[in-house]
Amino acid sequence: MSTNALTPRQPVPALHVPLVTGGHFALGVAPAERFDLLVFYRGLHCPICAKYLMELEALTPEFHQRGVQVVALSSDNAERAQAMSEKIKATHLQIGYGLSLASAREWGLYISASRGKTSIGIEEPALFSEPGVFIVRPDGTLYYGATQTMPFARPQFQDLLGAIDFAIAKDYPARGEYTGLV
Numbered sequence: 481m482s483t484n485a486l487t488p489r490q491p492v493p494a495l496h497v498p499l500v501t502g503g504h505f506a507l508g509v510a511p512a513e514r515f516d517l518l519v520f521y522r523g524l525h526c527p528i529c530a531k532y533l534m535e536l537e538a539l540t541p542e543f544h545q546r547g548v549q550v551v552a553l554s555s556d557n558a559e560r561a562q563a564m565s566e567k568i569k570a571t572h573l574q575i576g577y578g579l580s581l582a583s584a585r586e587w588g589l590y591i592s593a594s595r596g597k598t599s600i601g602i603e604e605p606a607l608f609s610e611p612g613v614f615i616v617r618p619d620g621t622l623y624y625g626a627t628q629t630m631p632f633a634r635p636q637f638q639d640l641l642g643a644i645d646f647a648i649a650k651d652y653p654a655r656g657e658y659t660g661l662v
Contacts, residue, residue: 488654493586497576511618513547520612540572584609
């Protein structure tokens with residue numbers, strides 16, 4: 481089954497996940513002033529994800545200053561998500577868990593099968609989603625999206641901050657919206 485790409489300026493799929501801190505994140509229920517930044521990560525088993533989320537944790541206050549709500553989420557269960565939250569010392573970053581693989585696929589994420597224990601000795605889930613980063617407007621439409629087949633070479637959060645600054649200053653529209661014949 482192939483992965484479907486989302487289309488900029490069009491509505492994104494529904495998203496509702498529990499949070500490590502309690503409660504739930506439901507996209508669109510309480511949208512941010514400017515954008516919601518959704519960072520889908522592979523799970524506790526991924527050492528690259530932990531490093532990536534540490535960077536995001538450090539920059540989350542910068543995103544908040546720009547009117548951007550930030551949520552990191554995975555298909556991990558509550559226990560594994562809590563362990564990741566503790567590992568990255570999350571105090572600003574919301575960590576969601578329990579993302580269904582069907583929902584991951586709706587978001588255009590690639591799905592991988594377990595290869596056993598990772599380099600840090602943590603068992604991979606039987607199936608899990610690969611990384612994706614999405615910026616969603618308060619009206620629920622896609623502004624930016626990036627998906628990957630591997631855990632490597634992800635969009636850098638400092639670059640995304642600069643892009644958000646530019647988008648706000650120039651009222652820059654979402655790009656990649658054309659779906660007609662070519």
